Amino acid sequence: xSARQETGMxxxxxxxxxxxxxxxxxxxxxxxxxxxxxxGVVVTVVNAQERFTERMRLHMTxxxxxxxxxxxxxxxxxxxxxxxRGWVTAVDAxxxxxxxxxxxxLPYDTLVYGLGSVADTSAVPGVExxxxxxxxxxxxxLLGDRLERLGSGxxxxxxxxxxxxxxxxxxAERHPELNVVLLGRTEPGAAMNPKAKxxxxxxxxxxxxxxxxxxxVVKALPDALELAGGESIAADAVxxxxxxxxxxxxxxxxLAVDERGRIITDAALxxxxxxxxxxxxxxxxxRQGYGVMHGTCQGGMPTGVHAALSIDRALRGKQxxxxxxxxxxTPVSLGRGDAVVQFTRPDDSPRRICLTGRMAxxxxxxxxxxxxxxxxxxxxxxxxxxxxxRGGRFTRIREAR
Numbered sequence: 356x357s358a359r360q361e362t363g364m365x366x367x368x369x370x371x372x373x374x375x376x377x378x379x380x381x382x383x384x385x386x387x388x389x390x391x392x393x394x395g396v397v398v399t400v401v402n403a404q405e406r407f408t409e410r411m412r413l414h415m416t417x418x419x420x421x422x423x424x425x426x427x428x429x430x431x432x433x434x435x436x437x438x439x440r441g442w443v444t445a446v447d448a449x450x451x452x453x454x455x456x457x458x459x460x461l462p463y464d465t466l467v468y469g470l471g472s473v474a475d476t477s478a479v480p481g482v483e484x485x486x487x488x489x490x491x492x493x494x495x496x497l498l499g500d501r502l503e504r505l506g507s508g509x510x511x512x513x514x515x516x517x518x519x520x521x522x523x524x525x526x527a528e529r530h531p532e533l534n535v536v537l538l539g540r541t542e543p544g545a546a547m548n549p550k551a552k553x554x555x556x557x558x559x560x561x562x563x564x565x566x567x568x569x570x571x572v573v574k575a576l577p578d579a580l581e582l583a584g585g586e587s588i589a590a591d592a593v594x595x596x597x598x599x600x601x602x603x604x605x606x607x608x609x610l611a612v613d614e615r616g617r618i619i620t621d622a623a624l625x626x627x628x629x630x631x632x633x634x635x636x637x638x639x640x641x642r643q644g645y646g647v648m649h650g651t652c653q654g655g656m657p658t659g660v661h662a663a664l665s666i667d668r669a670l671r672g673k674q675x676x677x678x679x680x681x682x683x684x685t686p687v688s689l690g691r692g693d694a695v696v697q698f699t700r701p702d703d704s705p706r707r708i709c710l711t712g713r714m715a716x717x718x719x720x721x722x723x724x725x726x727x728x729x730x731x732x733x734x735x736x737x738x739x740x741x742x743x744x745r746g747g748r749f750t751r752i753r754e755a756r
Contacts, residue, residue: 367397370666371453371463372436373443375402375427376410377652378636379469381659387436389667396670398436401455402427405440408492411652411723414522414688416495417594418529419503443470446608448629465631465669467662468605468618472637472650475598481575486595489518501592507532508591511580513572515539518596520555521688526594527562528690535564536588538580539597542568547685547697551709558689572597599650601638613640613647623665623675624658633662643680645702654680686719694719 372383383400390396407425415422428438441455446468453461474488487498502510510533512523520543527535537543543559543566544552559566574581575595580588606612611619611628618634619627620641626632634641635658637650648654657680665675681701688694694715698706710718 367395368465368670369461369463370396370398370465370467371461372398372400372467372469373446373453374469374471374636374638375400375407375438376469376471376636376655378471378655378659379467380407380427380430381656382467382469382633382635382663383431383436383659384434385660386663386666387431387434389663390670391435398434399439399461400427400431400436401439401441401443401453401461403440403442405438406492409723410489413489413492413495414518414525416492417489417498417502417522418525419499420529420691443602443604446604446610448609448626448632451631463631465633465666467633467635467659467666468610468626468638469635469659470602470604470638472599472601474595475600476595477600478598479572479575482572482595485575485577486513486593488595489522498592498594502526502530502533505530505533505591509534509536509589510592510594511536511538511588511590512594512596513538513580514596514598515541515543515545515566515568516596517685517687519594520544520559522594522596523564524559524562524689524693525691527559527564531563535562536590537564537566538570538572538588539566539568540571542566544687544695544697546703546705547695548705548707548709551695551697551705551711554695554709554711555687555689558693558695562690599637605634605638615640622677624662624678625665625675633665635659635662641678641680648680649703653682653684684722686715686722688716688719692716 372379383398387398405427407427407430409422412422431438441457443453444456445454451463473490476483488494510526512519515537519537523535523537544555571583572580573583575593580590601616603616605618606616610626610632613619617638617640620634620639621627624633626634636655641648661678668675682699682703684699685697693712696710696715696718698708700706
């Protein structure tokens with residue numbers, strides 16, 4: 356039976372988008388704006404809460420800095436997409452259905468899977484019970500409350516990647532009375548050029564952050580971390596930023612996934628096992644010429660836009676086009692008035708050029724704030740291509756007709 360036919364009557368084509376993060380919202384706004392005037396297509400966005408989580412600003416929330424509370428229904432207003440609040444509890448890729456926590460079942464003709472990732476607290480014993488994360492605004496608020504109540508003591512940030520660097524710097528700046536320790540296997544800024552990396556180290560030193568690298572946490576306790584080799588580090592609070600994991604729903608639903616549970620896609624971002632399913636953002640294992648993309652907002656929004664363009668093409672009887680993406684920059688906050696921006700080659704390797712200090716702060720704030728004007732442009736210009744931020748400016752992506 357056709358997707359537009361049911362019991363002999365014409366019905367709308369159903370597109371369901373799971374997750375309203377950067378990638379899911381980009382897909383929803385772009386697709387809904389494109390199909391709104393034609394009619395016959397219902398775009399439904401499913402998310403566990405109405406509040407949009409700005410993952411790039413969670414370290415700010417954790418240190419008491421006020422950020423805008425963005426409403427997903429308001430962001431979707433005027434696009435024609437409808438919002439359903441609920442936790443996704445099951446996906447059945449063969450039956451083409453999604454179940455949410457109030458036992459509603461949502462059938463789909465095309466699914467966009469963008470449930471994203473959270474901090475991986477399952478790999479090391481004790482981490483789930485004794486550490487804080489920045490997976491949601493609620494998590495950040497819990498950490499912030501703990502930091503405010505400490506008064507003194509040691510805060511350990513585990514993970515020397517970008518989230519760990521930004522968090523350690525922000526906590527040390529906001530709470531100079533605390534002893535902040537940054538632990539990681541590699542040195543902070545390891546993927547940057549020498550100038551940018553040196554700037555990161557100097558900023559952390561200026562803020563009083565004690566950096567320890569080449570260490571591995573093997574167990575978290577209520578008041579300490581155990582390291583490989585038997586050493587123990589006392590901690591009054593631990594922020595865990597070491598690694599991420601994705602939801603097991605894709606694998607349980609019958610979709611082909613990689614060793615990390617991410618949906619394996621073809622060149623057009625369709626599931627290799629179920630081509631009516633598009634995977635976007637952190638939930639997708641998307642291979643480019645330089646390897647599999649890693650999860651960032653920088654890459655997530657373009658995947659959402661491309662999925663929307665591909666679905667629109669398919670609805671018009673055309674074949675989706677391959678997805679192509681190259682990295683452009685790595686912006687890192689180093690407290691409220693300092694930052695570094697490492698410009699990169701498409702494969703994410705560092706270029707010689709970087710920004711530091713106030714100029715980098717202005718650049719990063721432009722990038723961090725860019726999703727909202729981007730979504731606004733998508734609403735207003737659905738027929739002329741797609742927009743996403745690139746290097747602090749908007750790049751128009753024209754669709755091959």
